[in-house]
Amino acid sequence: MLKAHDAKQIPQKSTGLPHEAGIAEQVMRKPSYLNVFLTFAKNSMIRDMSFRMNFILQCISSLSWAAMNYGLFKIIYQFSDSIGRRTGWGESEFFIFLGTIWIINSLIQTFFMANATEFSEMIRTGNLDFALLKPIDTQFLISFPRVNWAQLANAFLGLAVIIFYENELLHDPDKQMNFTIWSVPAFIFFVLCGTVVMYSVMITLAATSIWMGRNQNLHNFWFYITNFYRYPMEIYERGIGWALWGTFTFVIPILVVSNVPARVLAQPMGGHWGIWDWTLASISVVAAAGSLVASRWVFRMALKSYRSASS
């Protein structure tokens, strides 16, 4: 009968191999996740550069999308000074919000979008087999292999827009801005929280392909969800909007993760953080941690159901 051996004892077990002494050492080696990620990033860069025109066109297309977006809201703000009364979302504040959204979108599209789609495809074609063979965390391995550098252009554009309008606000005598040395790290931190939440939602959705066999709804879903999270949450605070407000604040807190970092810099209600701001910030942090844990759980469950494809 076979009995369960303690795996830890195995390296000492004689396998009659010539390099026996090396096994214990070989078994204990840990991969450097940073090195693996940097190799992914480098390989993606080499790949992008070898298709030069494609790279340039991708940059141009995403930048023009952003420019049109900007133009549209510029037009809207010719008709109004602010979104709603006493919400504080004037033109400068709103463009800081827009810049924040561009940065989060761009991070997702640079690092995760192609990978989540590819993961879905790997499940259908059975190529996930190879990811499962590697002695490294599988979720890590499928989340990062492709870095779509061209999509990073919008993050820089977003950053430029934010710097420009933050400067406007700081020099506006009517505003009471509270911009300290902590504002920038806080902004970065909450942008990352937002990115983590969006990543988790995306990878969870992609993992469901294991049960569905095929899941081509990723892009659609991304379009739907970003439609809701790319506006200040105050616009939902009326009529039926409250239902959306509640759903996207407490159930799937995508509104929170886009609003919190934007509010850190735009400060629509002035520089003082009230209890509501702290609540939102806490939801953002909890959502990031919770969604990441949840995505790992779903991912593991999904792998258990993976059945590979024909040879």
Place this chain on the structure above:
Amino acid sequence: MPESIISQMSIIEIKNLTKSYRVYQKQEGMMASIRGLFRREYREVHAVRDISLNVEPGEFVAFLGPNGAGKTTTLKLLSGVINPDSGACQVMGYVPWERENEYRRRFALVMGQKNQLWWDLPAAESFRLNQHIYAVPVVDFNRTRDELCDMLDVTHLLGQPVRELSLGERMKMELIAALLHSPDVLFLDEPTIGLDVVAQHKIQQFLKAYQEDRKSTIVLTSHYMKDIQALCQRVIIIAQGAIYHDGSLDEIVDRFSGDKIVTLQIGGPDEAFEGLRALPNVIEVEPPRIKFRVGRDDVAKTLSDILSTHAVEDIVVEDPPLEEVIAKVFTDAQDAKSLGEFGTSAAEAR
């Protein structure tokens, strides 16, 4: 207990391993597809049923079987890519589908049908990635890579994008990528599929030399008898998801082929030769030579009959070609299955 002593030694132990798939049965046509939206019929496919076997360290074993026999599924179970329905399995003491990193650092799987190198990049970049994933020290990595590239004669192709390599060159790169971390156990799923004779031969030679040098344990599946003849001391025939035979190639021929092929060269006048054309199971007549098939047990009698009436100058008695024997084995296995020897294969489920 002698049994447990044996199993202590084995590097691969498989006990009653079983794996079934539920496959959606789609009928042809539009209406059937619409019906399929509401009510689906599934068929149970028993890819692997109740397989038990042991492999010793340093063995080079072949899984042989027709398409869909369960060879690849067995390899996938051994590499932990899929979970079995029941049964136990250990490779080097690890349970494969627990997918421990310690285990995954010590084996490799190469699939001839699939590509695991970065398509748009030179193979060297994929190798580098594997170095980081397997945490191979740079010195070891460089040495192993250079050795393997040298053996397979692909050093000059390292900088070329994988998509621009020929199938044979790509397969060599796949092998190198899989061997960079010096695995103790290697699973090869049809590594020579689609390759020309020269490339096939090169890969065979490489595997042989590599295995002799490293004493690694290799399990190979292939459709090419040449691969198996050249490499494996032990052949396991899998058909309908079950083991049909386990032994050496010679044993297979002995067990499954009842015939010998006899070639005679006849001297003397042509008239004497004419009588031989009437023999049953003549394969080829090319005076003064004749080639025919005869039952293993009848060889002696048939030959002595002919020798007493004809002036025979040369006799060759040989086994039928291996391909032919194997084809017969597969057909036999199929027949055995339809007689119910393997149990039922299909069950309707909803």
